Amino acid sequence: MDLVVGIDIGGTKTKIGLVNQEGECISKMFFRTKEHNDLDDYLNKIKKSVDGLIDELDFKPNIIGCGIGAPNASSKNGTIENASNLAWKGTVPILEKLKVKMPMPMRIMNDASAAALGEMLFGNGRHMTDFIVITLGTGFGAGIVANGQLIDGYDGFAGELGHIDMTIGDGRLTGLGVRGGLEAYVSATGLKRTILHMQSKYMVDSRFRDIAYNNLHGEEITIAAEEGDFIAIKAFDYTAKIMALALANFTAFTQPEAFILMGGLTNSGKWIMEPLEKYFNENLLEVYKGKVKLMQSGMSGKTAAICGAAALIWEKQ
């Protein structure tokens, strides 16, 4: 059976899996990225993990290539450049180095772009030529498909929409120091920051008065909203409002048929989606109204990133 190795390099976890032509991840393993801060050590761990996954199969697969999704990856250069959430600094020629250890066809791409390719081949993007995937995790990522093709940019850095400034130079700073940057508002981290903001703005009681920022987890905000916590509900509303404005702006760019949302923040369900739908339709220009869908990912949350990475190779078959 033909299989592709899919690798998702995240700030917290590295996820590796074997993916068949239907986009099914038939075997997978995760390890903590930060336990391997030395690049060579990290690449050896990847090689060993891939060998392990192959050995565990009860048949001998034909591995046709390896696709990698990573933050700040340049598909054109085969590098990871200045990734703020990874230990390796500067420009890392990861493709070149990994190919020495695992000689096979190999591609790398920005993680959100890989997710968009995954949706295009295996998910909700299968019947669309124009859509944008939004990943809402620690940060805010975007993968743009237009004219049935992924938009990659001049040297592979298209879709870095988490760092656009929405505020004409005034507002929160992102992790990269961009003032007013979108992901300072719209991401799991942005939601936590907004919980602080709402506590500073309103004097009402809330369960969050007893929880320090570093102890605060996204799931808890959803639970609090379910219980009627005013601060939690306000924070979701504010996050949805800014996200809606951003998506309305993005619509004016490539006019997608749909936005496909994935990542931790989407697990908050109606608390984010209902205000998002409302504000999005309010913000859309007349010419776009009623034409742009907001949908959730068509892929399993746990393996979506692996399958997206594998799509880099399956796309070329």
Add this chain to the structure above:
Amino acid sequence: MDLVVGIDIGGTKTKIGLVNQEGECISKMFFRTKEHNDLDDYLNKIKKSVDGLIDELDFKPNIIGCGIGAPNASSKNGTIENASNLAWKGTVPILEKLKVKMPMPMRIMNDASAAALGEMLFGNGRHMTDFIVITLGTGFGAGIVANGQLIDGYDGFAGELGHIDMTIGDGRLTGLGVRGGLEAYVSATGLKRTILHMQSKYMVDSRFRDIAYNNLHGEEITIAAEEGDFIAIKAFDYTAKIMALALANFTAFTQPEAFILMGGLTNSGKWIMEPLEKYFNENLLEVYKGKVKLMQSGMSGKTAAICGAAALIWEKQ
């Protein structure tokens, strides 16, 4: 000789020309759009004008088609929809109606997208696969090329960047009522509004204290800046600052190799370009720094829009 009819429908003027395969406009005429508010009358005027241009040639051309650039045009529907600067309201099926009068292959597109096609075939975009044309006239338009293709959007309305909100819901209203919309700041009209704003902000003397808004013309602002008028220089600086932020944001979208600027505001030369270059490089994310050029159009200002419209047909040959 094979020729294409290029038509640029503007709020003020309609420009018609005959364009050869090299993108040269060998014959042209202009008339005032608003003198023909009845659509049928307007289309008859176009037909008559095209016949006139052909008759004036000293040879018999082979007309292979007609390309049209217009505000709020949908290439996929062949329509102009809700154009705020044109007399015809609602959805105008202009392609269908003009074809009856002038049976030939015909395409229509948003004027800024047509300008981008023109640059791709005949101008400064000839050797680039990823660039964005910005038109700075009465409004703010954008034509986006990525992967060597024009980005048209799900039903032909991509690139409406003049109406994106840069201010999280606070700021000037555009002609379409979008609060904080980019073209309320960055356009010939936006610059005039900023002349008012700077007079309200500062108490210094200025030639503009004696000129009412409706009597104010863009060229005069350039002349004033040349003469050291504080208000004029401040207004250019402010316009450039917001434009720079917008272009830095757009870079994060498709990562173009260059922005190609055209339209009235670019005639102000260094007064807009020098602060623009400065603020643009300040605003760019690290990963894009030094990689994105700002350039002026490679086409003659007077016929660029006609040649862009004609490129719709030449592109398909």
